[in-house]
Amino acid sequence: AGFLIKAISIIAIMQIALxxxxxxxxxxxxxxxxxxxxxxxxxxxxxxxxxxxxxVAPQASHPGALxxxxxxxxxxxxxxxxxxxxGMIDLSPIVVFIAINLVDGIVVGSLTRAAxxxxxxxxx
Numbered sequence: 196a197g198f199l200i201k202a203i204s205i206i207a208i209m210q211i212a213l214x215x216x217x218x219x220x221x222x223x224x225x226x227x228x229x230x231x232x233x234x235x236x237x238x239x240x241x242x243x244x245x246x247x248x249x250x251v252a253p254q255a256s257h258p259g260a261l262x263x264x265x266x267x268x269x270x271x272x273x274x275x276x277x278x279x280x281x282g283m284i285d286l287s288p289i290v291v292f293i294a295i296n297l298v299d300g301i302v303v304g305s306l307t308r309a310a311x312x313x314x315x316x317x318x319x
Contacts, residue, residue: 197233202226205312221310228306235299239292241266246288 202222209217216222245267248260255261274287 197230198226201229201233205229209312217312221312224306225310225312228303228310231306232299232303235295235303238267238270239295242270242288242291242295245271249285 205222205225206216209215209222241263244263248255248263252260270291271287274290275285278287278290280286
């Protein structure tokens with residue numbers, strides 16, 4: 196659903212901005228890049244929220260806090276197995292931040308360039 200919504204929005208933006216429609220392959224690749232970028236941003240900000248919640252309310256039972264922990268934990272658990280906490284300091288969020296930035300820069304950047312559509316028009 197997100198892919199289709201993004202593809203439709205890219206088509207609408209291209210119609211308004213350039214007055215024409217790019218090739219369908221470019222739209223599909225740009226939609227995939229924009230969707231991947233949105234998912235990575237969600238995880239990035241959820242990770243920041245998890246870090247703040249772990250300082251402020253480590254045993255929070257609020258539904259919003261539980262949602263953030265459930266969203267981030269599948270990514271954090273494998274990293275915590277490799278890099279265990281050092282006393283009270285957990286270094287695994289740093290590794291996940293670096294991985295998110297690398298994937299965003301390399302994969303999403305490559306997809307955007309492959310689409311042949313400006314990242315500003317796609318919403319990246």
